[in-house]
Amino acid sequence: MRNQLVTRLNERINQYVNETDFLQYRDDKKMVNKIKSLKERFAEIVHVKAWGNVTGTFEQGHRTAVDYSVHYQYFIKQKKFFYIEEEVEQRRAWFDQGQIYEDKEVLNNVQEAMLPVEIQLDSQERLEYSYDRLKAVQYAERWWNSRNPAYKSFDVDCTNFISQCLRAGNAPRWGTPNRSRGWWYTGNNWSYSWAVANSLRLYLSKSKTGLQAREVKSPEELLIGDVICYDFEGDGRFNHNTIVTGKDHYGMPLVNAHTSDSRLRYWAYEDSTAYTPNIKYKFFTIVDSN
Template sequence: MKKKLVKILHDNVKQLNEAFLNGHRAVCLDEKEKAAFEKDALEMIERGAEVVSAKISGDILNVMAYEQQTQVDYIAVIDRLLKQGNSLFMEERTMRRRAQFEGSKLVADEMVTMHPLSLQERGEKCMGHIYREDSATYNRRNVVRYAEQWWNDYNPAFVRFEDNCTNFVSQCLYAGGAQMTSKANKQRGWWYENEHKMSLSWSVAHSFRWYLSGATSHLRGEEKKSARELIPGDVICYDFNGNGTWNHCAIVVAKDMNNEPLVNAQTVNSRYRYWTYQNSPAYTDRIQYKFFHISI
């Protein structure tokens, strides 16, 4: 029975790969995720970009069965080779997904907000520290280097959260030379001591967004009017529902041929992702962005 379910899931993942390649609706996804594929296909046209190839690989993590119902947790790694003008680049995402079966029928396949396995948990060697230079200037190269090294894993020198996006961005900024503030009050400043002691702004997207807007020393964010004004090492914050609650942030690591940012981020671990997040199921037409040029 298990082999039969794996075959059905494998066939659905193949159709999921077709959706990443061509923007077609995969068979067993919820409406938000189907809509995200369609928005992604339209955005590709607007950008003057095309998907040259797409590949999904992954592993089954857990199988739970009760009577006629079976739940399969698996990890999917998506690689898409994109072409824009004469430029080629690889967009990558790693997501944890959950498939639900009733008997031998696949009835649901959706992303779940649970972090993928770290290198250590996969039995691979992992070093846990940050190489940084204390300097009066912000080293954007080091920020991007750190974002590239850790976008799909978790530095064991820091605590890890299921919703890890802000923690990841804070680590990137720290690697670039951003100085922590006083560690006296978790409601104030931007700092990290250990898994039990850190400022809210270090790991909570809403607090981080408002810290960047108000800081006058140490790490500071200068608000820009458009994403095109940002450069690698800058930050984008997201309010997906447009209700005043900021719930995601990402680090700019590159610019595309139209001078638009490409970002690395965690929670759904992403590399060279187009900044708008229209291809995310969390996207709504009410989304709000904040664009921060970082200085220290």
């Protein structure tokens, strides 16, 4: 039975890709918003490739649920500029007597636990460093859709991933063992600023030692290796972070991220299931120590 269900899922994934008009076939809100965003940027999807992997199954009465992931590659044309955007979507399909009757995306919760948001930044220690943007981006490219076993993986992993990228770029850690102090990871413990979106945002806006950043007003001012923070609800509590890994035809950032694993995604996240019209952003460019 499991092999039969997997076969049916593979057929469905292929249908996503081979449909004459993929964009009309995927008429869900997420895809509608992606298409709208692309049109506003004078861009279009010219080809889609997708493949899937079953991650688990369970029974509920006479029904069977199959959890699976779909890796999408979007070949995007923007004027004379071409690039490939990627994302991994988690989905659940319900079968009844071998027939699919429901197939939906399993939405990742970008909200994090209500951990302390205030962090201590008092330090007399002077930490010299030069931020290596290329190494940070290389790390973001290597691990965008997988997890480095050297670090703990979180269900909501976006900030943990960004911190790893910053660390790969030679950003210095400090503050251990106080979780409310500094920015650090030891292997079995970490600061709030390392793994909590709002705490990292506060750290980047205030830190005067170790890893430091400067807030800029617009996304086009950012360089590769810089960080964007997202407050989806606009309530002042930021709940997502991404790292800039490229630029589009107009010099606007393309980003990599975890939780909803994404590569070279347009920075504004208008195609995210978490997006609301009240969204607010913070743009931070990483600076070398003085």
